[in-house]
Amino acid sequence: MIDFLSPLWLAAAAAAAVPLLLHLLRRRIGARVEFPAVRYLARAEREHSRKLRLRNLLLMLLRMAIVVCIAAAAARPVLRVSGTGHAPTALAVVLDNSLSTSVIVSGHPVLDDLRARAAQVVRGASPDDRVWLVTADGVVRGGSRSAILDDIAHTEPLAGAGDVEDATTRASTVVVSAALPEREVAVVTDGQATAWPEPVSLGAVNVFAYRPRGAAPPNHAVVDAGAQPVRWTPGGAVQARVMTPDSATYRITLEGRTLARGTVTRDEPVVVRAEPPERGWTAGSVELEPDELRGDDVRWFATWIGPAPAVRVAPSAGPFVSNALESLVDAERARTGADITIASADEVTSLPALLVAPSDPVKLGAANRALERLGIPWRLGAARHGETAVRGANGSPVPLADVTATVRYPLSPRTGTRSDTLATSAGEPWIVSGPRYVLIGSPLTPDATTFPVRAAFVPWLGDVLSQRVSADAGVVATTTPGAMVVRPTGADALELPDGDRLPLPDDSLAAPTRPGAYFYLHGGARMGALVVNPEPSESDLHRLDPSALAARLRGRHVMTAEDGAAFTTAVFATAPRRPLAAPLLAAALVALVAESAMARGTRAVTA
Numbered sequence: 001m002i003d004f005l006s007p008l009w010l011a012a013a014a015a016a017a018v019p020l021l022l023h024l025l026r027r028r029i030g031a032r033v034e035f036p037a038v039r040y041l042a043r044a045e046r047e048h049s050r051k052l053r054l055r056n057l058l059l060m061l062l063r064m065a066i067v068v069c070i071a072a073a074a075a076r077p078v079l080r081v082s083g084t085g086h087a088p089t090a091l092a093v094v095l096d097n098s099l100s101t102s103v104i105v106s107g108h109p110v111l112d113d114l115r116a117r118a119a120q121v122v123r124g125a126s127p128d129d130r131v132w133l134v135t136a137d138g139v140v141r142g143g144s145r146s147a148i149l150d151d152i153a154h155t156e157p158l159a160g161a162g163d164v165e166d167a168t169t170r171a172s173t174v175v176v177s178a179a180l181p182e183r184e185v186a187v188v189t190d191g192q193a194t195a196w197p198e199p200v201s202l203g204a205v206n207v208f209a210y211r212p213r214g215a216a217p218p219n220h221a222v223v224d225a226g227a228q229p230v231r232w233t234p235g236g237a238v239q240a241r242v243m244t245p246d247s248a249t250y251r252i253t254l255e256g257r258t259l260a261r262g263t264v265t266r267d268e269p270v271v272v273r274a275e276p277p278e279r280g281w282t283a284g285s286v287e288l289e290p291d292e293l294r295g296d297d298v299r300w301f302a303t304w305i306g307p308a309p310a311v312r313v314a315p316s317a318g319p320f321v322s323n324a325l326e327s328l329v330d331a332e333r334a335r336t337g338a339d340i341t342i343a344s345a346d347e348v349t350s351l352p353a354l355l356v357a358p359s360d361p362v363k364l365g366a367a368n369r370a371l372e373r374l375g376i377p378w379r380l381g382a383a384r385h386g387e388t389a390v391r392g393a394n395g396s397p398v399p400l401a402d403v404t405a406t407v408r409y410p411l412s413p414r415t416g417t418r419s420d421t422l423a424t425s426a427g428e429p430w431i432v433s434g435p436r437y438v439l440i441g442s443p444l445t446p447d448a449t450t451f452p453v454r455a456a457f458v459p460w461l462g463d464v465l466s467q468r469v470s471a472d473a474g475v476v477a478t479t480t481p482g483a484m485v486v487r488p489t490g491a492d493a494l495e496l497p498d499g500d501r502l503p504l505p506d507d508s509l510a511a512p513t514r515p516g517a518y519f520y521l522h523g524g525a526r527m528g529a530l531v532v533n534p535e536p537s538e539s540d541l542h543r544l545d546p547s548a549l550a551a552r553l554r555g556r557h558v559m560t561a562e563d564g565a566a567f568t569t570a571v572f573a574t575a576p577r578r579p580l581a582a583p584l585l586a587a588a589l590v591a592l593v594a595e596s597a598m599a600r601g602t603r604a605v606t607a
Contacts, residue, residue, distance in 0.1 A: 007075055008075075010071060010072070010075045011071075012067075012070075012071035012074060015067045015071070017064075018067070055598060058598060059595060059598050059599060062591050062594055062595040062598065063595055065587075065588075065591045066588050066591045066592050066595065069584045069585070069587045069588035069591065070584075070585070070588050072584050073581040073582075073584040073585045073588070074581075076581055077581065077584070086126070086182075086572045086573065087181045087182045088126075088128040088129060088180045088181055088182065089125075089129045089130075089180060089181075089182040089183070089184055089572060090129070090130045090174075090175040090178030090180040090182065090183050090184070091121070091122075091125065091129060091130070091131050091132070091175065091184045091185075091186060091571065091572070092131075092132040092133075092134055092140075092170075092171030092172070092174050092175045092184075092185050092186070093118050093121055093122060093131065093132070093133050093134070093148075093152075093171075093186045093188065094134045094135075094164070094167050094168050094171050094185065094186065094187040094188065094189070095114060095115070095118050095133060095134070095135050095136070095152060095155055095188055096114060096136050096162075096164050096167075096187070096188060096189035096190060096195070097111055097114075097135050097136050097137075097155050097156065097157050097158055097162070098136045098157070098158055098160070098161050098162045098164060098190075098192070098195060098538065099157060099158055099159060099160055099161060099293075099295045099296070099534050099538045100161075100190055100192045100195070100216075100293070100538055100541055101114060101157055101189075101190050102157035102293065102294070102295055103190075103216065103217060103219070103292050103293040103541060104217075104292040104293075105212070105214075105216075105217060105292070109157070110190050110212060111155070111157050113212055113564075114188045114189070114190070114210075114212075115152050115153065115155060116564075117188045117210050117564050117567060117568065118133070118152050118186070118188045119149055119152050119153070120564070120568045121186050121188075121567075121568055121571045121572075122145055122148050122149055122152065123145070123149070124568065124571065124572045125145050125572070126572075129180075129572075130142070130178055130180060131145060131148050132148070132171065132174050132175075133148050133151050133152060133155075134167045134168075134170055134171045134174070135155060135162070135167065136158060136161075136162030136163065136164050136167050137158055137162045137163075137167075137482065138162070138163060138166055138167050138170060140170055140171075140174060142174075157295070158481065158482075158513070159295060159481040159482075159513055159514060159515055159534055160480045160481040160482065160534040160535055160538060161194075161195065161480070161534065161535045161537065161538045164187075164189060164195045164196065165195070165196065165197075165198070165200050168185065168187055168200050168202065168553070169200060169202065171185045171187075171202075172185055172202035172203055172205050172555070175205055176203055176204070176205060182206070183204070183205040183206065184205060184206045184207075184208065184571060184572075185202060185205050185206070185207050185208070185555070186208045186209075186210075186567075186571050187207065187208070187209040187210070187553070188209075188210045189209065189210070189211055189549075190211060190212060190216070190541075190543065191211030191212075191543040191544045191545075191549050192216075192538075192540075192541060192542070192543060192544075193540070193542045193543060193544050193548075194537040194538070194540050194542075196544060196549065196552040198552070199551065199552050199553070199554055200552060200553055200554065201554045202553065202554060202555040203555065203556075204555070204556045205555045205556060206555060206556055206557045206558075206559075207553045207555035207556075207557070207558045207559070208558075208559050208560075208561075208567060208570050208571050209546075209549055209550065209553055209558070209559070209560040209561070209567075210560070210561055210562070210564065210567040211543065211544070211546065211549060211560070211562060212562065213562040213563075215543060216541035216542065216543050217292045217541070218245050219243070219291060219292065219293050219296070219539055219540075219541050220242070220243065220244045220245075220248045220288050220289070220291045220297070221242070221243045221244075221288070221293070221296035221297065221536075221539035222240060222241075222242055222243075222250075222286045222287070222288055222296065222297065222298065222299035223241050223242070223243050223296075223299070223536035223539055224239075224240060224241040224299070224536065225238070225239070225240040225241075225285070225286040225299040225300070225301045225533075226238070226239055226240075226301045226478075227239075227284070227301050227302070227303035227476075229333075229462075229463065229466065229467075230302075230303060230304065230466075230467055230475075230476050231303070231304040231305075231306070231466040231467055231470075232275075232276075232303055232304065232305045232306075233306065233307060233308035233309070233332060233333060233334075233466065234275055234276075234279070234305050234306060234307065235273065235274065235275035235332075236273070236274070236275075236303060236305075237271055237272060237273045237274070238252050238259070238260075238270075238271070238272045238274070238284065238286065238301065239269065239270065239271050240252075240269075240270040240286040240299070241269060241270065242264050242268075242270060242288065243536075243539055243540075244264070244265070244266055245266065246265070246266060247263055247264065247265045247266070248263070248264055248288050248289065249261070249262070249263050249288065249289050250262055250263070250264055250270060250286060250287065250288055251286075251287045252272055252284065252285070252286050252287075253284055253285050253287065254274075254276055254278060254282055254283075254284040255278055255282055255283060255284070259272065259274055259276065259284070260272040260274070270286070276305060278305050279305050279306050280304065280305065280306065280526060281302065281303075281304050281474070281519055281526040281528070281529060282302065282303055282304070282305055283300065283301075283302050283497075283516070283517035283519075283529070284300070284301050284302070284303065284517070285298050285299065285300050285301070285517075286298070286299050286301070293539070293541070295515075295534060295538075296534055296538065296539045298515070299515075299533050300515060300516050300517045300531050300532070300533055301476075301517065301531060302476050302517045302519070302529035302531050303476075304466075304474065307335070308332060308333055308334050308335045308466075309334055309335070309337075309339060309340050309465045309466055309469070309470045310334075310335050310336065310337020310338060310339040310340065311325055311328075311334050311335070311336065311337065311339070311340045311341075311342060311465060312336070312337065312338045312340065312341050312342070313325050313342045313343075314341065314342065314343030314344065314347055316343050316344035316346075316347050316356075316358070316359070317342045317343050317344065317354075317356060317444060318356075318359075318443065318444045318445050318452065320444055320445070320446075320452035320453065320457070321342055321356075321444055321452065321461070324452070324457055324458045324461050325342075325461070327458050328458065328461065328462045328465070331462075333462045333465075333466065334462065334465055334466075339352070339470075340352050340353065340354065340465060340469050340470065341353040341354070342354040342356075343355065343356070344356055344357070344358045344359070344363070344367070344443075345357060345358060345367035345368075345370055345371060345380065345439065346358050346363045346366035346367040346370055347370075348370055348374065349370070349373075349374075350374070351374055351435075351436040351437055352436035352437065352469045352470060353374075353436075353437055353469065354437075354438045354440075354461075354464065354465070354469055355371075355376075355437060355438070355439045355440070356439075356440045356442070356443055356444050357380055357408070357409045357440060357441055357442050357443050357448075358443065359443040359445060359448070361383050364380055364382075364383075364409065367380055368380055371439075374437070376434065376437055376439065377413060377414035377434070378411050378412065378413055378414070378429075378432055378439055379411070379412045379414070380409040380410075380411065380412075380441065381409055381410035381411070381412055382409070382410075383407060383408070383409055384407075384408055384409070384410060385406065385407055386406070387404050387405070387406050388404060388405050388408070388425045388426040389403075389404055389425070389426075390403040390404060390405055390423050390424070390425050390430055390449070390451070391423065391424050391425075392422065392423050393420075393421045393422055393423055393424055399456065400423055400451070400454075400456055400460070401454075401456065402450070402454060403423075403449065403450055403451050403454055403456070404449065404450050405425045405430060405441075405442050405448065405449045405451075406442075406447065406448055406449060407442055407443065407447070407448040407449070408425055408426075408430060408441045408442045408448070408449070409441045409442070410428050410429075410441065411428070411429040411430065411432055411439065411441045413429070413432075420432065420433045420434070420489070421433075422438070422464075422468075425441070425442075429441070430442070433464075433468045434489060435489060435490050436469060436470075437469065438464050438468050438469055474488070474520065474526070474527040474528030474529070475488060475528045475529075476528060476529045476530075476531060477528070477529070477530050477531070478531045478532075478533065479511045479530065479531070479532055480511065480532065480533065480534065480535055481511060481512065481513045481514065481515060481532055481534065482510060482511060482512075482513050483510070483511050484508050484509070484510055484511070485508060485509060485510075485511055485530065486507070486508050487504050487505065487506070487507060487508060487509055488520055488527070488528055490522045490527060491504055491520035491521065491522055491527060491528065492504060492521060492522055492523070493520075493521040494509070494518050494519070494520060494521065494530065495518060495519040495520075495521050495526065496512070496518060497516050497517075497518070501521060504520075511530065511532050512532055514532070515532050515533050515534060516531075516532055517529055517530075517531050517532075518530045518531075518532065546560040546561065546562060547560070
């Protein structure tokens, strides 16, 4: 079989038609004149015309052959030679070690089978090949065959989904950059459907994929768990959702102590109310009986437990705030006291506080001076009038639907300010939050904003008082193992489950790879939690069939197999290739010499 590495040059072979066209378009020049003495020359021409036509035809064919040989040599043809090993190959093996591959089938994890298939493929590499290993977390490892085999043997399952699609794309990039004749990507995966949601374009590489034969076993999993609300004062509820084909037995723990037990059926929510004795930031979990996939049988949550915040409302905050606070006190979400102040910004003298813009523009200067004394890095600008929509930003406790602002004071941050924007108006910050304060850019009156007369105001106020303004306030961030998260304002360390402390970088950090509840620290005190759990989609073990998996992989050639031997044989099956450019150039040179000799002979005969 002959392949062309630069097939576009074959278009130059069309120039071989030029000698043919010249031959066909040639015309006799001059007028025919009858001259008796020339009859002897005419007879000689007739005697030699057959020989001349044959010479001209051969001359034309030689010229055409020269052009074709040169064009074919430029296209870099190669001849595949079977039965002599395989061509030097750049191979990247994608080993799917996501959480789903740790499921037990026939007494062994699926990852054991995938590791064995990957090792078999790598053992087929020759010294002329280059091999890489890419795991589901995107880590690329290269080196000798023995080093790659050692990496495969020590590959452990991740605590989350990873990104097999991204790993496969990285593998394609690696082999394409290698200067070897063949480029192949071998994917060994459990074929989990949620891991391959979209087709992956891999370019001009040969792709071979293996997935185990048969369907995945049924699975029980906790796919959602959390405390409602995040701060219990001191009571609250644990809400969870369990994925189960029939029924499952669950246990809810708080700081390792069993809080509740029960049985849940398919699609039945779990809601357990409690008023535990623990205080402060606390970690909890929802657990199921162990099954074939252990990594999703436990899901973590975090909550703060303590007394309801004691709040004082100044008359400058407006009657709607007083009415909302009474509702919170009746629901035991707040109590009357002097720990937190809700007042106009010009009247607040200490934190924690919920500050609102003054209703009288004359007090704007006093309000800004008060903000400066309190160390709040925001300033109120000149009043702006005109109805604008309010949008809740990321981190806003409650969605702010149908809220508008008619009178607002633009909030301007000081350079280098680190704080959270809870809502915007006309694209500018309208509600901002920082350590022990929340600042609103409008008075809480109906003539300035519709916020205090909307249904979302009371729950928003309750969440802000307990989660943002309280002295113990903090947030609960949820993420997946290894994902990047933003460091909360004021946090300087992360408390690990064993009690150790991990100093935090300035901006963002990589979440721990082990699921659990971790606590942000400020000066040694807990100020929030980082809850790490695997992706709920990883609990759905449904597999793609080989044809569906092949449709997700787009390369020069794609082959999927459930038979390990067939998969291993297909990789490195490319025959070595011998270049044919040199023989073609030699043939063109020979044809050129023959053409020159024949052209001189033809001119002599004609003469």
